[in-house]
Amino acid sequence: MTTRKKYVLVGAGGRARFFYSAIAGDFRGTTELLAFCDINQTRMDYANQQLQQKFDYPEVRTYKPDAFDQMIEIEKPDAVIVTSVDRTHHTYIIRAMELGCDVITEKPMTIDEEKCRQILETVEKTGRNVRVTFNYRYAPHHTKVRELIEGGVIGQVNSVHFEWLLNTKHGADYFRRWHRNKSNSGGLLVHKSTHHFDLVSFWIGSEPDTVFALGDLLFYGRENAEKRGVTQFYDRATGNPLAEDDPFALHLDRNGRLKAMYLDAEHEDGYHRDQNVFGDGISIEDTMGVMVRYKNKAILTYSLNAYSPWEGYRIAFNGTKGRIEMTIMEQSYVNSGGDKALEGAIKNKEIRVFPMFDRPYEVNVETGVGGHGGGDPVLLNDIFGEPAEDRFRRAANHVDGARSILVGIAANRAIRTGQPVKVADLLK
Numbered sequence: 422m423t424t425r426k427k428y429v430l431v432g433a434g435g436r437a438r439f440f441y442s443a444i445a446g447d448f449r450g451t452t453e454l455l456a457f458c459d460i461n462q463t464r465m466d467y468a469n470q471q472l473q474q475k476f477d478y479p480e481v482r483t484y485k486p487d488a489f490d491q492m493i494e495i496e497k498p499d500a501v502i503v504t505s506v507d508r509t510h511h512t513y514i515i516r517a518m519e520l521g522c523d524v525i526t527e528k529p530m531t532i533d534e535e536k537c538r539q540i541l542e543t544v545e546k547t548g549r550n551v552r553v554t555f556n557y558r559y560a561p562h563h564t565k566v567r568e569l570i571e572g573g574v575i576g577q578v579n580s581v582h583f584e585w586l587l588n589t590k591h592g593a594d595y596f597r598r599w600h601r602n603k604s605n606s607g608g609l610l611v612h613k614s615t616h617h618f619d620l621v622s623f624w625i626g627s628e629p630d631t632v633f634a635l636g637d638l639l640f641y642g643r644e645n646a647e648k649r650g651v652t653q654f655y656d657r658a659t660g661n662p663l664a665e666d667d668p669f670a671l672h673l674d675r676n677g678r679l680k681a682m683y684l685d686a687e688h689e690d691g692y693h694r695d696q697n698v699f700g701d702g703i704s705i706e707d708t709m710g711v712m713v714r715y716k717n718k719a720i721l722t723y724s725l726n727a728y729s730p731w732e733g734y735r736i737a738f739n740g741t742k743g744r745i746e747m748t749i750m751e752q753s754y755v756n757s758g759g760d761k762a763l764e765g766a767i768k769n770k771e772i773r774v775f776p777m778f779d780r781p782y783e784v785n786v787e788t789g790v791g792g793h794g795g796g797d798p799v800l801l802n803d804i805f806g807e808p809a810e811d812r813f814r815r816a817a818n819h820v821d822g823a824r825s826i827l828v829g830i831a832a833n834r835a836i837r838t839g840q841p842v843k844v845a846d847l848l849k
Contacts, residue, residue, distance in 0.1 A: 425451055427455055427500075428444060429496050430456070430458070431458040433458075433461070434505075445476035447802075448802075449478070456484060457484070460486055461686050482495075482496070489516060493517070502524075503517075503526040507600075507605060510530060510536075511531040511539055518543050519547060525804060526551060528553055528615045530825075532607030537848070541823060552804065552818065554817075555800075555825075558619070558800075561786050561789045562770055562789075564815070567813055570625065573742070575738060575740030576743070578625045579718070579739055580739045581719065581720070581722070583621065585613075585725045586731060587609075588732040589669065589729070589730070590755060592729065593728070594755050597694065597697075598696070600612055601703045602703075608704075610711065610833055617725075617734075619825035623815075628715065632828055633712045634712070635710050636710070641703055642698075642700075643700055657693050658696075659671075669698045706836070710722075711828070733748070735747070744775040746772070766794070767789065767794050831843075
């Protein structure tokens with residue numbers, strides 16, 4: 422009989438459902454959820470309601486953050502799952518390890534170099550394991566690209582051009598939520614781009630060395646809207662007549678899940694999930710360009726825009742024997758507002774190889790089922806199930822988590838200072 426691994430989950434917001442539904446559903450034979458920890462009791466109660474109604478799973482105990490140590494003492498989990506606001510990740514990751522637990526954390530691992538240094542030091546001191554859930558690694562088309570590059574199809578990769586497009590549904594959503602404050606999220610170059618910088622290191626097998634970046638808020642925010650002739654503004658959309666004809670507005674009272682998780686819970690913490698993307702107080706960028714030199718001398722040019730007409734990305738690898746091009750169109754979504762399997766699901770994909778002295782050809786890859794290009798189900802099985810040996814080494818640890826966020830952290834510093842940043846200097 423398989424001993425079930427025991428978990429507690431910190432942060433009962435939008436991303437939490439990804440993990441607790443897996444434990445209560447497909448992996449209830451190998452895992453057990455013991456408790457939730459969150460600042461908001463209403464949100465924890467809703468998560469418990471979902472466990473009972475959707476999965477016939479018994480209600481778990483709930484704890485507020487000031488009782489985190491008590492929760493670990495009482496529940497004695499094997500691992501802590503961290504899905505709280507990004508700026509708090511390091512607090513729970515570090516304390517969980519100090520109390521003898523392993524950690525599974527949502528990306529980004531943390532948001533700045535000091536918090537990253539503290540996590541790395543605690544791993545070294547405690548010997549505990551930190552797993553960062555980079556689900557994009559597990560998408561079949563991303564795994565195929567790694568296979569092609571490892572197989573030497575285009576020789577040594579010398580440059581990568583990576584353009585990621587967030588559309589006016591998904592991209593706008595970061596400017597409605599707590600992510601719009603850089604002190605909460607590190608900005609999109611940390612919160613979102615950690616996926617992309619991780620993929621580049623995963624694909625080319627090298628570490629970032631030097632980073633330069635430019636970025637600005639050029640579309641969202643009140644000042645930009647005023648330049649385009651907007652004259653009427655509102656703080657939040659729900660119940661506001663001014664938001665009725667705004668295609669960027671999110672009405673919490675018209676979506677049962679969003680209403681239960683946020684509108685019905687805001688009396689406890691004052692958090693408004695439906696803020697105006699053209700309001701004041703946004704401190705993150707929506708238009709970003711980054712250059713990275715890797716230790717193997719490869720150069721990355723990276724672009725991220727959060728107000729595009731379609732969702733997806735284009736990437737090209739230039740090597741000593743040819744070129745690989747990949748174009749992916751993804752399903753757009755609003756976090757927590759619908760089926761989690763549609764989060765980053767594939768609408769269209771194309772991978773083409775251009776050998777230096779031969780005819781180009783298309784690489785056929787299965788279309789993954791589920792969120793993040795089909796990576797979500799594979800990742801969940803790798804964490805909670807009985808995974809097979811993985812020759813692509815897709816499981817990401819604290820080193821991978823640090824490597825990816827340090828590119829975004831360095832980029833944020835470069836935007837502030839106008840100077841290139843050596844990644845190694847961030848951790849000195």
